[in-house]
Amino acid sequence: MSKKYFIPIFGGIDYRLSKLFSLEEDLTTDYHGSIDISVCEKTEPDEIIASMITGKPPQEHGILGSMHYTNPLVRKVEEILPEWGEMYRRKIYTNKGWDFCRRRRYIESEIETSTVFDQNICARPLFLPSYNPEIQWLIFRNTIRANEYPGLGEKESEKLIEKNFQWRKKVLEKELKRDYDLLMIHFQYIDSIQHVYYENNWDMEKVRKAYDRIGSYCNELIKSASSNGFDETIILSEYGVPSRTDSGDSHHRTPFYPSTTPLSGKSINVENILNQIELL
Numbered sequence: 001m002s003k004k005y006f007i008p009i010f011g012g013i014d015y016r017l018s019k020l021f022s023l024e025e026d027l028t029t030d031y032h033g034s035i036d037i038s039v040c041e042k043t044e045p046d047e048i049i050a051s052m053i054t055g056k057p058p059q060e061h062g063i064l065g066s067m068h069y070t071n072p073l074v075r076k077v078e079e080i081l082p083e084w085g086e087m088y089r090r091k092i093y094t095n096k097g098w099d100f101c102r103r104r105r106y107i108e109s110e111i112e113t114s115t116v117f118d119q120n121i122c123a124r125p126l127f128l129p130s131y132n133p134e135i136q137w138l139i140f141r142n143t144i145r146a147n148e149y150p151g152l153g154e155k156e157s158e159k160l161i162e163k164n165f166q167w168r169k170k171v172l173e174k175e176l177k178r179d180y181d182l183l184m185i186h187f188q189y190i191d192s193i194q195h196v197y198y199e200n201n202w203d204m205e206k207v208r209k210a211y212d213r214i215g216s217y218c219n220e221l222i223k224s225a226s227s228n229g230f231d232e233t234i235i236l237s238e239y240g241v242p243s244r245t246d247s248g249d250s251h252h253r254t255p256f257y258p259s260t261t262p263l264s265g266k267s268i269n270v271e272n273i274l275n276q277i278e279l280l
Contacts, residue, residue, distance in 0.1 A: 006225040012191030029258035062112035109124040126185035183242035199242040
């Protein structure tokens with residue numbers, strides 16, 4: 001492998017908001033654009049990131065949506081009788097017990113095709129949905145999706161978001177100093193802030209400050225990655241801002257990318273990103 005790549009994924013960075021908040025101008029990257037995720041049926045990070053790291057559409061890599069039942073009987077019931085309604089089905093499964101109806105996010109062993117991490121390179125994935133998510137994400141006890149806990153309040157939500165962000169930053173700081181051909185990490189900071197202040201409360205000043213903060217952090221990461229031997233940094237997002245309407249998508253299909261290396265076109269297909277830099 002001729003070059004070493006650092007690829008941080010910041011969930012929720014929206015292409016339109018990046019322009020509104022001048023994120024493009026603030027970043028020390030020469031190339032920017034949007035990511036086309038039309039190959040994915042759901043705007044869920046598991047499905048989209050699986051397409052990134054496999055170079056395949058969901059129908060081939062097998063990661064569909066975000067959550068799935070580990071019991072094949074339960075999965076069959078879900079396929080045959082969707083009209084039962086989610087609440088009614090949950091009651092049945094609850095009565096059968098947790099082991100019968102365990103529902104969780106995807107992991108590496110459930111990806112049905114090879115990934116970039118199966119290549120003959122020294123690669124390190126950190127907290128990637130669909131591959132090696134942290135345990136809270138895996139079992140959907142995701143405390144930094146603070147809008148799911150209405151009694152928590154905005155200030156306490158921000159504390160949890162900040163705690164997770166700082167922890168991932170600390171892990172990354174150590175890993176950047178190691179000798180990898182490819183280092184990938186997933187952050188939820190922007191997505192979490194947007195769920196609290198865009199989806200629910202419409203406080204755009206809070207959202208703007210989050211984008212400013214991430215812009216400064218990305219510039220720090222680009223400098224740090226370069227000083228630690230990485231040739232290129234490609235910053236990705238898997239989707240845009242959370243949807244505030246009943247559009248059928250949980251997020252807007254407007255993810256953003258800045259890069260220190262040219263990628264073909266202002267809009268790139270999600271499944272072709274790593275192909276373009278010859279990692280797949």
